[in-house]
Amino acid sequence: MNTRTHCVNHKRFSTYVTSIALVTSSALALMISSSSMAAEQQHMNMSNMNMTQPQTTVKHAKAHGVLVSIDAAHHSVVIKHQAIKKWQEPAMTMPFDVATSIDLNAFSVSNSIDFTITKDANNNVTIISMTPAN
Numbered sequence: 001m002n003t004r005t006h007c008v009n010h011k012r013f014s015t016y017v018t019s020i021a022l023v024t025s026s027a028l029a030l031m032i033s034s035s036s037m038a039a040e041q042q043h044m045n046m047s048n049m050n051m052t053q054p055q056t057t058v059k060h061a062k063a064h065g066v067l068v069s070i071d072a073a074h075h076s077v078v079i080k081h082q083a084i085k086k087w088q089e090p091a092m093t094m095p096f097d098v099a100t101s102i103d104l105n106a107f108s109v110s111n112s113i114d115f116t117i118t119k120d121a122n123n124n125v126t127i128i129s130m131t132p133a134n
């Protein structure tokens, strides 16, 4: 019984592997026959993807504010920021995660800053650039 089940599964597995091999070789043949056409096809697929799945596109917004507190060890800050019109966000004081590439030791509380935030597919907001402002 066990042996028989094994054999049936094994046969299914072989069929599966064979179809994969067929698909792979025909895809390869298509790519070799016309590489420029393949590139164009890929480009079309990509723009199509952007239109159908806009929420996976990374969103950036520029903002201005004043540093209220800095936690360099945890890469986070609290900023009293001005309205961010692009995201219909009113002025407020709120915490932000900061990209590890930004050296928070270069900033002090009460500094005015210009910063760029990005929102990922799960709506997590992170500051990806921060510069002193006048």
Ligand SMILES: [Cu+2]
Pocket (backbone or CB within 6 Å): 081, 089, 090, 091, 092, 093, 094
């Ligand atoms: Cu806010």
